[in-house]
Amino acid sequence: MQLKERYVGKFYGFLAENKLVGQRCNACGTYRLFPVPVCSNCQGTDLSWMELAKEGKLLFFSITIIGRSVRFSRFTPCAFGCIELKDGPVFWSLVEGIDLKNPEKELKRLPLDVNIEIREIAGNKVPIAKIRVESERSE
């Protein structure tokens, strides 16, 4: 199979346009955020680019207190979480809207609805999660 895609460049290219674009496997229907040539669920190679809904749920979070990543150190202390997108993929990212002073109370509220925003961090655009407030619900 000849590989024609430039997966990494295309993924970040879409993010630069504020689009969250991942893939859908045409064989098993699995969605993924980070594009690759082979589906990790069914090992099929027929995958299509697919714009993903910028909403999901915060499943877990922690508070990053000592920010050792040079790229993200200016954000600490910050909430860092595990997010499940509405279309299915799960990933980790920065989370906004968590009360950092009451993490135990916030834990009890999980899972929390989030919107995905594309933010510029240290030179490129990446997805982060923002806790959705009642007035922002799409329904």
Place this chain on the structure above:
Amino acid sequence: MSTGIRKWKRDVAIIGTAYTPFGDVLKTPAIKGMTYRELLSWAALEALENAGITSKEVDSLLVANYQTEPIKTQSIHAVAAEWLGLTTKPSIKYETACASGASGARLACSLIASGIDDVVLLVGGDVLNSVINDDLNEYRKNPADRLPIDPNLQYDFVGNGWDQAYFQPIAFDRVSGLSAFPILAYAQKFGLTVEQLDDAQNAAAISLRRNAARNPRAYHRKEYKDVAKEAGFNDVMDYMRSTRYNPWVSWLVRVSHLYSVADGGAALVFCSAEAAKEYADKPVYVEGVGLAAGFPFTKTPLNIPSEQSAFKQAYAMASLNPKEIDYLSLHDCFVHQHITVSEMAGYLAPGEGWKAIIEGRTAYDGDKPINTHGGCPSMGNAYDVSGIAEIAEAVQQMRGECGDRQIDPEPKVSVTHALGAGPTYGVTVLRRRE
């Protein structure tokens, strides 16, 4: 096409082991001024001696290295072959970060089980606490000279083992993702408080330091009870709960719950079972190895498919009933593993692991010993080298070679678990046969 789990075509044993003192080549007297060459040679020569053989009997050489020098293209297997007198034997550089013990065991056992080799030397050497001079002209004036490294930069360097395209730019906090998420998920699953799990993790750190105090080759050997006393605390647990002395890195993960980066070397000598009888009084057989790697992005942080697969592969290959395990080794760069992974391994009862640790049952002299050498927080974490050293420690325990930290009676069955950057998960099952 894969038809499922298979066993080795002939049995393979470990007949020699060694690890060097762990520490910092800029400060630790025993290894001060050493490069990875001296560290891996020390470990290799001591392991060969432990096996009762010399380089002459070695059929091939496997060399692990994570990030010794920024010149990553360096073929360090050729350097190792030169230093160990193996220049006419096959040598290969490989690496799966801190899972290099399990992946190296899989490679070594495969070479022997296939019949192509009888004796394989597996060695790792790494210097991670310092860097060479970026100016290569300066570096080449004396390649043993190294410079201290900024801890934040080191954190990013260590992250080089993770996917630089998708993982590092977005999912930047490995400590929270791989440590805080699982322990919080555990609290949620079993209805425990954050205080209970903070205490359990503190107890694991105390137990590891107590083990390390009995291991002359561990990096940090002063017991926490003595450290606490010096800081004015009568109760060591009060010291461990103090954010001044034991600060949070990430919520529910304190400094003492994390690995301490170390420099060091480690080696294992693998041998066919037939030849093992000739060389070793107490061969330890490698009955199963499992390996799997992939992003840890799952809905349930306690069930990472790659990690579960590694356990499943190794246990099936070894036909192991977890009740048989006498010693569990964890690559505990995050001490929550003493609770969560011990339960996944079937070593501690579900929901009971945290209590077993607080009760001291996982200490070297407890009934469920874990990481008798001191683990990543106190022995130190030399990445690929630690993966190899963890198997070495398990074998040494099974052969009764651990001195003051010896488990009594000597373990008959040991399981080692590894978590390498990537992440890569590795599990090995070791058995003594009488």
